[in-house]
Amino acid sequence: MNRLRLLSGGVAAALALSVTGCGGSSDASSTQQPDNVVVAVGALPDSLTPAPWGGSASHVVLSGLGSQLLQYKTTATASDPCGQPTTEVSGRLAESATPAPDGKGVIVKLRKLTSQFGHTLSAEDVRWSLQIGMQRQPVMKGTLSSSGFDVNNLVKVIDDSTVELNTTSLTSFSVESLQNNLFYIHDSVEAKKHVTPDDPTANNWLSKNLADYSGWDLEEFTPGTSLTVTADPKWEGQRGAVKRVVVKAVPNTSTRSQLVQTGEAQVANGFEYDQYASLGDSPNVSVLNCPSATRDTLMFSTKSGPLADVRVRHAISEAIDRAALVKGAYAGYGKAAQATFPGGDPSSFYSFNLDDAKKLMADAGYANGFKLDLSYSATRPGPVAAKSAVLIQSMLKQIGIDVQLQNVASSTDFSSALIQGRFQAVLYSEPIVIADPAFYSYAYYAGDAPSNTTGWKDAKFDQLRTQLAATPQDKTAQRNDLIKQMTAVVDAGAPILSLVETRGIIATKKGLTGATPLSNGQIYFNALGS
Numbered sequence: 001m002n003r004l005r006l007l008s009g010g011v012a013a014a015l016a017l018s019v020t021g022c023g024g025s026s027d028a029s030s031t032q033q034p035d036n037v038v039v040a041v042g043a044l045p046d047s048l049t050p051a052p053w054g055g056s057a058s059h060v061v062l063s064g065l066g067s068q069l070l071q072y073k074t075t076a077t078a079s080d081p082c083g084q085p086t087t088e089v090s091g092r093l094a095e096s097a098t099p100a101p102d103g104k105g106v107i108v109k110l111r112k113l114t115s116q117f118g119h120t121l122s123a124e125d126v127r128w129s130l131q132i133g134m135q136r137q138p139v140m141k142g143t144l145s146s147s148g149f150d151v152n153n154l155v156k157v158i159d160d161s162t163v164e165l166n167t168t169s170l171t172s173f174s175v176e177s178l179q180n181n182l183f184y185i186h187d188s189v190e191a192k193k194h195v196t197p198d199d200p201t202a203n204n205w206l207s208k209n210l211a212d213y214s215g216w217d218l219e220e221f222t223p224g225t226s227l228t229v230t231a232d233p234k235w236e237g238q239r240g241a242v243k244r245v246v247v248k249a250v251p252n253t254s255t256r257s258q259l260v261q262t263g264e265a266q267v268a269n270g271f272e273y274d275q276y277a278s279l280g281d282s283p284n285v286s287v288l289n290c291p292s293a294t295r296d297t298l299m300f301s302t303k304s305g306p307l308a309d310v311r312v313r314h315a316i317s318e319a320i321d322r323a324a325l326v327k328g329a330y331a332g333y334g335k336a337a338q339a340t341f342p343g344g345d346p347s348s349f350y351s352f353n354l355d356d357a358k359k360l361m362a363d364a365g366y367a368n369g370f371k372l373d374l375s376y377s378a379t380r381p382g383p384v385a386a387k388s389a390v391l392i393q394s395m396l397k398q399i400g401i402d403v404q405l406q407n408v409a410s411s412t413d414f415s416s417a418l419i420q421g422r423f424q425a426v427l428y429s430e431p432i433v434i435a436d437p438a439f440y441s442y443a444y445y446a447g448d449a450p451s452n453t454t455g456w457k458d459a460k461f462d463q464l465r466t467q468l469a470a471t472p473q474d475k476t477a478q479r480n481d482l483i484k485q486m487t488a489v490v491d492a493g494a495p496i497l498s499l500v501e502t503r504g505i506i507a508t509k510k511g512l513t514g515a516t517p518l519s520n521g522q523i524y525f526n527a528l529g530s
Helices: 056-065 123-136 138-146 188-194 253-262 273-280 310-319 322-329 354-363 384-397 411-419 437-443 459-469 476-493
Strands: 036-041 070-072 089-091 094-099 105-110 155-159 162-166 216-222 226-231 244-249 285-290 295-300 370-376 401-407 425-430 496-501 504-509
Touching: 036 056, 036 253, 056 244, 056 411, 089 094, 105 123, 123 138, 123 155, 123 162, 123 188, 138 437, 253 273, 253 504, 273 285, 273 504, 295 384, 310 354, 310 384, 310 496, 322 384, 322 496, 370 384, 384 401, 384 425, 411 425, 437 459, 437 476, 459 476
Parallel strands: 036 244, 370 401, 370 425
Antiparallel strands: 070 089, 094 105, 105 162, 155 162, 216 226, 226 244, 285 504, 295 425, 295 496
């Protein structure tokens, strides 16, 4: 597979991505790898579709099942079971994804795959799924648009196994975006049977049933609690030795730890960070401590009140001792952020400086502080949120801010409040949905991004990000310079503070293969046992 290249000036005649390979390998020995795997997670979503969106819980299910056109390529090897995060993609449902010769689209050729209902993957499946996807989950429309696709005329059917996804302008991540788990492809023949006037996308039925090309039959799904799938023997794709996957929501980290150590669960994550050390000492458990591009952040609503004043936001940043946060909440895993985006120059506002923080508060008219509602959830960024919240509460008290902690237990409620802007301040983790910085810097910072609910926007930032999206990934020096400029603008505005650059950590049964987190931090069920 060739790495994505984008020619200067938007010309794409020579731009080609040949997708070969698909997730897992079919040569895994069932005598060495288990037939059944139990995955213990902190939370499961209420739906098997992206609507309603369940935050990290939805990522687990949709990435795991994997009925997307592409996936992130893994660089893991036997000697390096983690590998490095990458922006390179390989095929799931697609055999190839190639920019059109005229530079006005991406031509996708489909594999021959069969759904649970015996229907063959078709161009109509792609057309219908992407169209209804934009209706049921508005964030998807914004994501497609920001990736350069023409959302008003998205899909041209070329033949039964080929589509052209029309673009308004190819970006550095147009092809890469097709691995996004929002872009889920359904068996449209079966799904259309359940369309009603009140439910034109058949979401009510699809949220509780599988009609896709994932290669898994649905055995059981209890919303928010458990999911069990078994390997579809008719599926033509590649997979590892694992033939049955049970995903259980186990909110209590001690219980999850016990399940892994006793062998009742073979994969688990989302622990308190100090638990990983003890798990690594267990004779039956391996802990993968992998590189990651994910950041845990503190997000503000800048629309009104004290947080509308950038001096207050800078004061909060300087009052947070990020090194102490890494040590106290993250048990030393991860790195204290020095700027909003990795790769940017260190910002003075990211230095721990209580004296300057107090001065900024006084200059803004809040020398005596104010009350601040801080929302957090163990569903994202994970159990560490509770410790982080308490430490931040204590740190901000030193500059007079009275932090009121609000624990949101439901992953759906937490995500909904964030998308709708119903927060004052919130602890959050920005998952890598699309690893190219030109995208993830769009999602929460661009002025026109549907998911940007902070109220902050900056025309210079939007201009720089647009330049980055139009700059080929192999133009490293140019891209790094643009990222540094973007970082400086966001650091000055401080709508979101990066706190900790985290690691991708997962506990597995010793000897189990294929559980390496991909660049989006998730595992692929078909890779288990590969």
